[in-house]
Amino acid sequence: MPTNIATWSPPVNSVVGDALLVAKKDLTIEFRTRSAFLSVVVFALLGIVIFFFAWDSTAVSAADLAPGVLWVIFTFSGLLGLHRSFGVEHQEGAIDGLLASPISREAIFLGKAGANLVFVVAVQAIAIPAVSLFYNLPLGGIALPLAGIAFLAAIGLVAVGTLFSAMAANTRLSELLLPMLSLPFFVPIVIPAAQATAKLLSGRPVVDAVAWLKLLLAFDIVFVAACMLAYPFTLEE
Amino acid sequence: MKPTPLSIVAALAVVVTYVRAIFFTPTEAIQGPAQKIFYVHAPAAWVAFLAFGLVGLASVLYLWLRDDRLDRIAEASAEVGLIFTTVVLITGPLWGRPIWGTYWTWDARLTLTLFLWFIFVAYMVLRGAIEDRDMRARYCAVLGILGALLVPFIHLSVYLFRTLHPKPILLKPDTPSLPPEMLTTVLLAFGAFTLLYAALLRARYRFAVERDSAHRPDSHHA
Numbered sequence: 001m002p003t004n005i006a007t008w009s010p011p012v013n014s015v016v017g018d019a020l021l022v023a024k025k026d027l028t029i030e031f032r033t034r035s036a037f038l039s040v041v042v043f044a045l046l047g048i049v050i051f052f053f054a055w056d057s058t059a060v061s062a063a064d065l066a067p068g069v070l071w072v073i074f075t076f077s078g079l080l081g082l083h084r085s086f087g088v089e090h091q092e093g094a095i096d097g098l099l100a101s102p103i104s105r106e107a108i109f110l111g112k113a114g115a116n117l118v119f120v121v122a123v124q125a126i127a128i129p130a131v132s133l134f135y136n137l138p139l140g141g142i143a144l145p146l147a148g149i150a151f152l153a154a155i156g157l158v159a160v161g162t163l164f165s166a167m168a169a170n171t172r173l174s175e176l177l178l179p180m181l182s183l184p185f186f187v188p189i190v191i192p193a194a195q196a197t198a199k200l201l202s203g204r205p206v207v208d209a210v211a212w213l214k215l216l217l218a219f220d221i222v223f224v225a226a227c228m229l230a231y232p233f234t235l236e237e
Numbered sequence: 238m239k240p241t242p243l244s245i246v247a248a249l250a251v252v253v254t255y256v257r258a259i260f261f262t263p264t265e266a267i268q269g270p271a272q273k274i275f276y277v278h279a280p281a282a283w284v285a286f287l288a289f290g291l292v293g294l295a296s297v298l299y300l301w302l303r304d305d306r307l308d309r310i311a312e313a314s315a316e317v318g319l320i321f322t323t324v325v326l327i328t329g330p331l332w333g334r335p336i337w338g339t340y341w342t343w344d345a346r347l348t349l350t351l352f353l354w355f356i357f358v359a360y361m362v363l364r365g366a367i368e369d370r371d372m373r374a375r376y377c378a379v380l381g382i383l384g385a386l387l388v389p390f391i392h393l394s395v396y397l398f399r400t401l402h403p404k405p406i407l408l409k410p411d412t413p414s415l416p417p418e419m420l421t422t423v424l425l426a427f428g429a430f431t432l433l434y435a436a437l438l439r440a441r442y443r444f445a446v447e448r449d450s451a452h453r454p455d456s457h458h459a
Contacts, residue, residue: 160383167376171366180359181380184352188390191398211397219390226386230379233300236372 015110018103022111027118029088036084037119040077044127047073048134062135067197070131071190074124074153075183081119082161083178085112086169099235109231113162113224120154142200149200149209152216153193156223160185163227167234185223192216247436250429254422262422271335276422278328280430281321282350288318288434289353292360293385296378305449308374311381312364313441317434319357325350345396352391356384370449 030037051069089095098108128146132139139146161182168178193216196209258276265272295311298304329347330340341347360380367373415423 163379163383167363167379170372170376171363172368173362173366177359177363177366180362184355184359184391185383185387187352188387188394191394195398215390215394215397222386222390223383226383230383233375233379 015104015107018107019110019114022108023114026112026115030119036081037122040080040123041126043080044073044077044123045130048130052134062137063201066131066135066137066201067194070128070197071194073127075186075190077123078120078157078161079179079182082116082165083175085116085162086165090169105232105235106228109162109228113158116158116162117154120158121151124150124154145206146197146200149193149196152213152220153189155220156189156216157186159224159227163231166231188219189216241439243439244436247432250432254425254429257425258422262418268336271332274328274332276426278325278332279423280426281324281328283427284430284434285318285322285325285353288314288321292318292381296381299374299378309442309445311377312445313438315357315360316441317437319361322350322354322357326354348395349392
């Protein structure tokens with residue numbers, strides 16, 4: 001894994017360029033093994049199926065249920081993927097190679113988070129059509145705004161989740177600690193995202209969801225910045 | 238641990254407050270005796286948020302100054318804050334059942350307090366999950382700061398979601414809408430709980446100092 005970093009000479013030491021390199025490394029590992037992505041997609045599909053059987057379709061309409069299904073599934077499948085993010089770095093001490101490379105800590109964080117963002121968005125790209133299909137909800141004109149909400153929410157989920165994944169990977173209770181740390185932070189993402197999704201699915205115009213989208217955007221800005229600044233403090237000094 | 242002057246004063250203040258609250262403060266006309274729990278609930282909520290604020294402040298200062306004392310303050314404040322948050326979450330539903338007709342409702346401030354409790358618990362679990370002292374201090378400081386950033390977002394999102402909680406009675410622009418006898422008792426309760434918090438914080442801090450010096454017999458300064 002560290003070979004492409006070791007052989008790479010930094011011509012311009014830009015944070016974005018370095019971050020892209022780290023993201024590319026993570027995505028290459030994921031693309032070659034596909035282990036996490038396939039299991040998370042199957043997990044998301046199983047979640048959609050189980051929700052279907054817990055659902056009384058005569059009492060609750062599909063449009064009322066779908067936002068809950070989507071956001072519960074994104075939250076938990078996101079956690080599964082995020083846990084892997086720093087888990088792989090701790091196998092065979094790969095993290096040491098990463099930290100020894102001439103890349104700033106902020107760039108490492110942005111790269112890891114960028115790869116996780118691609119991962120979560122890819123899961124969403126399968127789960128949203130799957131919910132539309134299984135719950136017989138034609139998305140039609142709302143597909144694009146829905147994708148926008150999902151993307152805004154994914155940024156926040158990934159920023160917080162990547163930082164906590166880095167922290168949890170160093171502790172004794174990593175697989176338990178990540179959800180404990182992350183889920184309270186996911187609440188101000190899931191509430192606006194699910195509310196905005198519900199507005200769109202009930203046929204309201206996008207304007208009605210703008211207040212929620214502003215909240216999501218504010219969360220993204222504050223927590224991407226805060227998590228990036230906090231990340232260097234979670235490393236050995 | 239020997240009682241300190243602070244802990245004695247705090248205990249006395251709590252006793253005086255509740256003797257006054259139960260025997261010398263008029264019973265509220267509509268809510269009846271159930272309203273008395275307000276003298277525990279509101280000051281406990283104040284201390285819960287105060288404790289949380291101190292964790293955030295000590296966390297920022299720790300990452301800046303790297304002083305172990307700041308880490309111990311954050312640790313002590315989080316643990317004491319968790320107790321007070323638990324008190325808020327127990328007394329609230331006890332009052333809610335007779336007055337609102339339900340133990341729990343997803344009101345903005347209830348939800349916020351519940352999440353405060355979750356963050357405090359996660360903070361304590363994180364502390365217990367790391368052996369290395371410097372790493373534990375740094376990780377907990379990061380969580381303390383992010384938690385402090387999170388509170389306004391949870392507040393805003395659950396407030397937009399729905400709210401049912403009584404509007405602020407004490408801290409509002411015009412004069413407080415409480416009868417003077419009740420107001421005195423409430424202010425006393427806030428003072429007593431703040432003293433109690435300070436006393437518990439100090440005791441918990443002393444405990445952390447002794448534990449750390451016991452773990453490192455080679456160093457004599459705490």
